[in-house]
Amino acid sequence: MNPQPILPAYGLIAEFADDRALVDAAKRAHAEGYRNIDAYAPFSVEGLSEALGFRKDRVALIALLGGVLGGASVYFLQWYTAVIDYPINSGGRPLHSWPAFIPATFEMTVLGAALAAFFGMLILNGLPKLYHPIFNAPGFDLASRDRFFLCIESRDPRFEMQETRQFLERLAPLKVAEISN
Amino acid sequence: MSPAISTPANDINESRLQVLKGAYSYASISDKISDIVLTRPTHWGWVAAFSLCTALTLLFVVAMAYLFYKGVGIWGIDIPVAWAFAITNFVWWVGIGHAGTFISAFLLLLRQKWRTSINRFAEAMTIFAVAMAGIMPILHLGRPWFFYWLAPYPNIMNLWPQWRSPLVWDIFAIGTYIIVSILFWYMGLIPDLATLRDRAESRVKQIVYGLGALGWRGEARQWRRFDTAYLLLAGLATPLVISVHSVVSFDFSIGNTPGWHSTIFPPYFVAGALFSGFAMALTISIPLRAIFGLKDFITERHLDNIAKIMLVCGLIVAYSYVVEIFMAFYSGDEFEKYMVLNRMRGPYAPIYWVVVLFNVVIPQSLWFKRVRLSVMTLFVLSIVVNIGMWLERFMIIVTSLHRDFLPSSWGMFYPTFWDWAILVGSLGAFGWLFLMFVRFLPAISISEMRKLVREKKEGEL
Numbered sequence: 001m002n003p004q005p006i007l008p009a010y011g012l013i014a015e016f017a018d019d020r021a022l023v024d025a026a027k028r029a030h031a032e033g034y035r036n037i038d039a040y041a042p043f044s045v046e047g048l049s050e051a052l053g054f055r056k057d058r059v060a061l062i063a064l065l066g067g068v069l070g071g072a073s074v075y076f077l078q079w080y081t082a083v084i085d086y087p088i089n090s091g092g093r094p095l096h097s098w099p100a101f102i103p104a105t106f107e108m109t110v111l112g113a114a115l116a117a118f119f120g121m122l123i124l125n126g127l128p129k130l131y132h133p134i135f136n137a138p139g140f141d142l143a144s145r146d147r148f149f150l151c152i153e154s155r156d157p158r159f160e161m162q163e164t165r166q167f168l169e170r171l172a173p174l175k176v177a178e179i180s181n
Numbered sequence: 182m183s184p185a186i187s188t189p190a191n192d193i194n195e196s197r198l199q200v201l202k203g204a205y206s207y208a209s210i211s212d213k214i215s216d217i218v219l220t221r222p223t224h225w226g227w228v229a230a231f232s233l234c235t236a237l238t239l240l241f242v243v244a245m246a247y248l249f250y251k252g253v254g255i256w257g258i259d260i261p262v263a264w265a266f267a268i269t270n271f272v273w274w275v276g277i278g279h280a281g282t283f284i285s286a287f288l289l290l291l292r293q294k295w296r297t298s299i300n301r302f303a304e305a306m307t308i309f310a311v312a313m314a315g316i317m318p319i320l321h322l323g324r325p326w327f328f329y330w331l332a333p334y335p336n337i338m339n340l341w342p343q344w345r346s347p348l349v350w351d352i353f354a355i356g357t358y359i360i361v362s363i364l365f366w367y368m369g370l371i372p373d374l375a376t377l378r379d380r381a382e383s384r385v386k387q388i389v390y391g392l393g394a395l396g397w398r399g400e401a402r403q404w405r406r407f408d409t410a411y412l413l414l415a416g417l418a419t420p421l422v423i424s425v426h427s428v429v430s431f432d433f434s435i436g437n438t439p440g441w442h443s444t445i446f447p448p449y450f451v452a453g454a455l456f457s458g459f460a461m462a463l464t465i466s467i468p469l470r471a472i473f474g475l476k477d478f479i480t481e482r483h484l485d486n487i488a489k490i491m492l493v494c495g496l497i498v499a500y501s502y503v504v505e506i507f508m509a510f511y512s513g514d515e516f517e518k519y520m521v522l523n524r525m526r527g528p529y530a531p532i533y534w535v536v537v538l539f540n541v542v543i544p545q546s547l548w549f550k551r552v553r554l555s556v557m558t559l560f561v562l563s564i565v566v567n568i569g570m571w572l573e574r575f576m577i578i579v580t581s582l583h584r585d586f587l588p589s590s591w592g593m594f595y596p597t598f599w600d601w602a603i604l605v606g607s608l609g610a611f612g613w614l615f616l617m618f619v620r621f622l623p624a625i626s627i628s629e630m631r632k633l634v635r636e637k638k639e640g641e642l
Binding site: 019026038039040041042043044045048049051052054057059060063067074077078081082085086088090093097100101103104106107108110111113114115117118120121122124125127128129130131132134135141142143144145146 | 206207208211212333339340341342343344345347349350353354356357360361364365368372375376378379380391392395396397398399400401402403404405406407408409410413414417418420421424428431628629631632635
């Protein structure tokens with residue numbers, strides 16, 4: 001066997017039994033001055049992202065832009081094809097008969113906004129990303145079942161292996177572990 | 182939770198009507214739902230249903246193949262009744278889909294907690310129902326291989342779609358509807374696929390579910406964006422449902438055929454869609470909870486609530502029937518008046534009266550709590566409404582077409598074997614897809630159920 005190159009640890013992880021303990025721990029870590037903190041939960045925990053100092057998610061703005069783009073482009077398409085490129089007298093109606101253009105415009109607004117919300121969420125979340133060092137954490141498969149985790153990354157300027165470990169121990173977790181990179 | 186006087190009977194009702202029964206922890210609820218997919222042996226009920234549905238799906242495939250080979254002449258349609266079973270099936274299937282979206286989107290916006298354990302399979306019901314619906318107009322086309330001519334794309338014929346036609350609106354509405362439904366459903370599945378990935382024992386399952394989970398980690402920021410996007414999709418899907426069935430009703434009401442050309446059609450169709458869709462939700466959830474032992478999650482409370490919504494939608498449908506009759510006479514239009522009388526007394530009169538019986542009279546039993554809490558009665562009732570709503574669409578389409586303005590062009594429609602084969606086959610294919618879904622994906626949202634467990638623990642439920 002070749003000797004494995006020694007990489008610096010990805011960070012330290014503390015395991016908790018319930019969501020309240022995790023939110024408290026996240027608040028205290030943030031108050032302590034740590035900024036590269038991640039909290040993992042098996043369901044969406046209220047107030048957890050705020051405890052990490054994350055307030056604006058921008059998904060709604062992306063969805064708005066997607067909706068406007070979808071609606072405007074299909075309205076333009078209808079106008080261009082019905083008035084400019086392929087004008088047909090349909091029962092004496094005006095070529096630019098806008099009320100008839102509304103259904104397709106509405107549907108494409110919804111579609112544009114929905115696609116933007118879905119893919120915007122994925123891209124901002126950095127997904128798909130099948131490998132992540134956090135998956136190396138011992139017992140991390142329980143993060144999708146019944147356990148709550150707080151991770152302080154080693155790239156945090158305040159990260160010191162010993163001190164950070166002691167800090168995490170003081171939060172009364174079930175256990176603290178090091179994550180290999 | 183209010184009752185001051187606690188009689189034993191009251192207590193029993195209260196416990197039966199919980200949103201979540203039993204004492205579950207995050208772990209046990211995760212295991213219970215994911216084990217259906219991962220470890221539990223196949224139930225004989227599933228195997229029996231699957232065999233039947235596979236046979237019917239094969240019939241569907243044969244019927245479609247013969248249709249493509251021979252043409253629409255194998256059906257009973259002809260002039261004047263050129264629309265019949267295929268269009269009836271189309272409207273019926275789209276309508277069924279709407280209840281799924283209503284449960285998953287509209288009830289989410291209203292913060293209805295009982296939605297949590299039924300939204301996943303209701304969304305699956307939507308997708309498969311809309312898939313069946315989407316096939317029907319294509320089968321109905323004389324030259325189905327040109328169906329894409331409805332879509333606007335630059336082509337060497339230098340043609341563009343006629344934007345003033347409701348058939349073009351239809352393809353936009355149905356297309357958007359199926360894409361948004363799939364996005365909504367898949368997005369809700371991502372955290373659950375991560376649970377399956379982490380709990381699966383076999384390498385193949387780990388890889389397949391892992392790919393589906395896209396590397397979901399359940400990080401707080403991920404959850405936050407997920408919640409926002411999910412809420413946005415719900416907010417978008419709610420008006421979408423209304424618009425889709427309104428557009429479906431435009432297919433009729435834009436035409437000047439007696440019995441179709443009416444402004445009540447959009448709300449009438451939307452209410453009818455929810456009516457039959459909630460009936461189908463009952464038809465599916467009652468065997469589902471029995472076969473997979475999900476009675477703690479899909480409780481009598483859920484069935485009770487679904488039945489109440491059915492009752493409301495049924496009353497709107499009944500109101501629409503009355504308004505149709507009133508407007509025909511109020512308009513003074515000879516053809517409208519004749520159309521109503523012909524429905525009641527003409528050759529298709531039995532269908533009209535069965536529709537009234539199945540959609541108006543029998544559902545009134547839902548006023549009684551005893552009926553709403555009797556699972557078997559609800560199951561039978563849901564099938565009655567499903568049949569009634571299919572016949573209603575058949576009545577609207579066929580009785581209006583078969584006798585329009587000129588008596589010399591009147592005619593009759595009689596279904597052939599192939600008409601029935603397409604209808605029954607689509608039911609089989611729908612069931613087949615649904616059974617596959619139940620076996621390979623979590624039929625109940627695991628991550629949302631954990632949240633429900635938490636709320637129960639905190640006494641917020």
